[in-house]
Amino acid sequence: MHDYGADSTATRNRAVQFVEAFGGPEVLRLGEVPAPQVGTGQIRVRVTAAGLNPMDWFMTSDADTAARFGLSLPAGFGTDYAGVVDQVGDGVTEFSVGDRVFGGALSRAVADYVVIDPAGTIAVGGAAHRTPDGVDDRTAAALTIAGSTAAAALAVVHPGPDDTLLIGGAGGGVGVFAVQLARLAGARVIGTGSAASGDNLRALGAEPVTYGPGLVDRVRGLAPDGITAAIDLHGTETMEAARELGVPDERITIITAQVEGITSANGADAAPGAIEEIARLVGAGQLRVPIAAHFPVEEIRAAVELQAGRHVHGKVVIDL
The missing domain is CATH 3.40.50.720 (NAD(P)-binding Rossmann-like Domain)
Known part of the structure; x- marks a missing residue:
């Protein structure tokens, strides 16, 4: 993975999307879209890794299923992410530029940048947690949904x-x-x-x-x-x-x-603090997170095909 650091002036934003139709990995597209900018109470994260989960491809498998999750075209892909805060909106006190974070943003995590409302949920606004020392970004990107x-x-x-x-x-x-x-x-x-x-x-x-x-x-x-x-x-x-x-x-x-x-x-329904405790256990070496495979974002279709096969032992992660 590359160390991009925090650059709040960056505007290039690669994102994996469903553009014309929902469906399998064959309709996923990697393209450039405008970089999102923070509003009041929000942070922007420069994503370095995104973990895949069965829910990612299940809820985008067809238009009817996607609609049940509140998704419409064009739609992003992936939910688990890890990276570094590169913009902080007015009113945010718990995060600063340069903080390493991980969390979830429903069906929009496989992108260079994601805007998160720290007071929100994974489904609405996104969720962010501090990445503990001793936990690398690939591992952090595999924690939220599964953990x-x-x-x-x-x-x-x-x-x-x-x-x-x-x-x-x-x-x-x-x-x-x-x-x-x-x-x-x-x-x-x-x-x-x-x-x-x-x-x-x-x-x-x-x-x-x-x-x-x-x-x-x-x-x-x-x-x-x-x-x-x-x-x-x-x-x-x-x-x-x-x-x-x-x-x-x-x-x-x-x-x-x-x-x-x-x-x-x-x-x-996980109890408050549950995912932070899991991250702490990982950082302390008490819980191991097997990373079965990692792919560059350009190989997103191959990564999804592997993960959707349901025979992989551990997590599949996308590097950005």
Whole structure:
């Protein structure tokens, strides 16, 4: 990555956009658009890295889905970002030019510059947090959506030292956070994944189990005394297995579906300070963020194709 520093006079602004239609990576375009300027209460961030998440390509997959998220053409792409503050608007006291920050800006993060309202939310105005010492920008750009979602899911089931927690999709972007945070809370973790993901899951602290038919029997073999809680990060298979294994609904959560009796988890519901604590743990070396691949912004289509394949172990990051 380049060190661009803070240059409030810069006007060149590359941005990845959907211009003529929503759809897959084949319709993404990298072009130049006017650089946004701060207003009262806002900061501008010179983005150095942007992390990709499944929600990025899901919510822009077609016009109807995009409309449900309040998006219209032309629309940007990507939500997680990290960089340095290069403009500060009137009334802002918590950030200064030159501060390293990370956060989320819904479907507009893959651009040279993004304007953030520090009092806003990821969906409205954006969110910004200080990047701790010891956390590089690629890693910081991988934290917000996945980390917040993992924190929200763990808050539903409250794992502790007496728990054996089953996590479905444990090797994905959210899973790498959920596994490690549950282990830090003292829980035993069994994580589902492909047959090839075993070493990656063990490195995170999980005991791997392959997903698919026979999951219940395989989990029983690993945990003959039973499991006590479950987090399903991919579909409903893990949730269904947990119910069959006798886990009460109140100790099961899911992030990709709505199921009667099951509390769903959403990153927007993460407790105040949750993402800052995750960043602190990363900076302290207590939580590892695997970066599976990073691409220059010119290769955005290849990056999205890799991430959308759902078989990458860790995060995919765009360098700007």
